[in-house]
Amino acid sequence: MKAVSSNNVTRILVVGGGYVGMYTALRLQRKLKQELRQGTVEVMVVDPDPYMTYQPFLPEAAAGSISPRHVVVPLRRVLPQCRVVIGEVTAIDHGERRATLTTLAAEETGGDAVEVPYDELVLAPGSVSRTLPVPGLAEVGIGFKTVEEAIGLRNHVLGQLDIASSTRDPAVRDAALTFVFVGGGYAGVEALAELEDMARYAARYYHNIKPEDMKWILVEATDRILPEVGPEMGRYAVRELRARNIDVRMETRLESCEKRVAVLSDGSRFPTRTLVWTAGVKPHPVLAATKLPLAAHGRLQCTPALRVDGVEHAWSAGDAAAVPDLTAEPAEPGGPRPVCAPNAQHALRQAKVLAENIASAVRGGPVTDYRHKYVGSVASLGLHKGVAHLYGRKVKGYPAWFMHRAYHLSRVPTFNRKARVLAEWTLAGLFKREIVSLGSLENPRAEFELAAGTGRHNEAS
Known part of the structure; x- marks a missing residue:
């Protein structure tokens, strides 16, 4: 059915500027160039953000291998034919074809939310971190889903090395040099591996810290890590991490982290100033506010x-x-097909089909089904180390790490970003790592506030 709009304008509302949102809008620019003109x-x-974050590069950004500005893609630059609004959709009335959103201006001025009419709705808000009611987690946990969190974690880890180097209290030193990561998926393993690599390198510049003084602990509730690369490569990853003195604890849960003490289900207790939570994601809450049909785990039921x-x-x-996976057979004869895994590989390819289907629907044409056989996965275990399971073949070590970089370099959007990332990797191979903590970036006004407060105090005196 061809979309009908008032004023002869078909309005396409894309909720979310991540993988799916940005790539869908980017392709709509090309497919509907004449209509947009x-x-x-x-x-x-x-x-909510004026940029798309290429999340597979977050671990390398945290480790300093890539500049943070090259991990994000400015939406207004790549979507010049689209109207980009910085805000958040809070409710959708699809029967009336209206979305309620809170813009950045409204948040700053306390203004009212605005209603936006649309004809075609694309819901791609992505996911948010899935947390559990672990005592103390909200107070001390650190996420790893945004570029701000990645850079904040880098600054935090280097800051802990500074604390450990300058204190004479053995309890404070031990807690500062203990790093606990919860979650053995891509985010947890790659973040831990890259940051451990960076911290081990940084230790050479501290006269009283050695790499063996640090404790790196990976906590995973299931019996395997990196399930996407298969059991054999997952076991190899565990061996590689343990060979670097990383404590990998499977079938173990975080019970509490109150008072900066990580208590595990196996009875272990680790005083720590660093607890990184990467134990899964869940659909964005806006989906539940749409009154559209939801499948298991809160995702939209799609054709x-x-x-x-x-x-x-x-x-x-x-x-x-x-989305039903047309390349997979039902678990039982006559039963429903499995759905596509919520990963970047499917998201990038789905966005292409999605944009073509919307463009065709706007013109009154037919739509096509999404079909893509999962080719495998690659994961980095730090500099020059990795695992991969592609097209049924298992690869490990340097070749897997190279494949990981090559694949993601080919997928990061825009030639500008590709060139800059490649240049940074090349320079990193020629020169030493830059090890510096810019923790003040997280509170840039602290110095001025202190000076202003001191000035008022002096005037009063």
């Missing part, structure tokens, strides 16, 4: 054509969508 189609992208099941003019893909 004539003003008969309008594409609006709404996201293979990436439409929301049973709903006209509503589309979704990526982390927010439960």
Whole structure:
């Protein structure tokens, strides 16, 4: 059915500027170039941030291998034909084709939320960190999903080395040099491996810290890590991490982290000033506020054509969508097909099909189903180390690490970003690592506030 809009303008609202949102809007620019130029189609992208974060590069950004600004892609630069709104969609009335959103200006001035009409809706808000009611987690836990968290974690780790180097209290030193990561998926393993690499290198510049003084602990609730690369490569990853004196504890849970003491389900207790939580994600809460059909785990129930099941003019893909995997057989004869895994590989390819289907639907044409056989996974275990399981072949060590970099370099958007990342990798191979903590970036006004406060005190005196 062809979309109908008032004023002869078809409005496409894209909720989210991540993988799916940005790539869908980018392709719509190309597929609907004539309509956008004539003003008969309008594409609006709404996201809380003015950039898309390429999350596979977060571990390398945290370790200093890539500059933070090269991990993000500015939405306004790559989407010049779209209207980019910095804000957050809080409610959607699809029956009336209206979305309620809070813009950045409204947040700053205390203004009211605004309603935005649309004709075609693309729900791609991504996911948020999935937390558990662990005592103390909200107070001391550190996430690893945004570039701000990645750089904050880098500054924090280097700051702990400074604390350990300058204290005479053995308890404070031990806690500062103990780093606990919860979650054995991509984010947890790659973040731990890259940061351990960086901290071990940085230790050479501290006269009283040796690499063996640090404790790195990975806590995983299941019996394996990196399940995406298969059991054999997962076991290899465990051996590699343990060979670096990283304490990998599987079938273990975090019971508490109150008073900066990580208490594990096996009875272990680790005083620590660093607890990184990467134990999974969950769909964005806005999905529950749409009244659209949800599948298991809170994702939108979608058809293979990436439409929301049973709903006209509503589309979704990526982390927010439960899309049937047409390349997989049902677990039971006659049963439902498995759904596509919520990972970047599917998200990038779904966005392409999604944009083509929306463009075709706007013009009154047919849509096609999404079909992609999962080719495998790659994971980094630090500099020059990695694991991969691609097309049924298992690769480890330097070749896997090289494949990891090559794959993600090919996927990061824009030639500008590709060139800059490649240049940084090349320079990193020629020169030493830059080891510096810029913790003041997290509170840039602290120095001025202190000076202003001191000045007022002096005047009063």
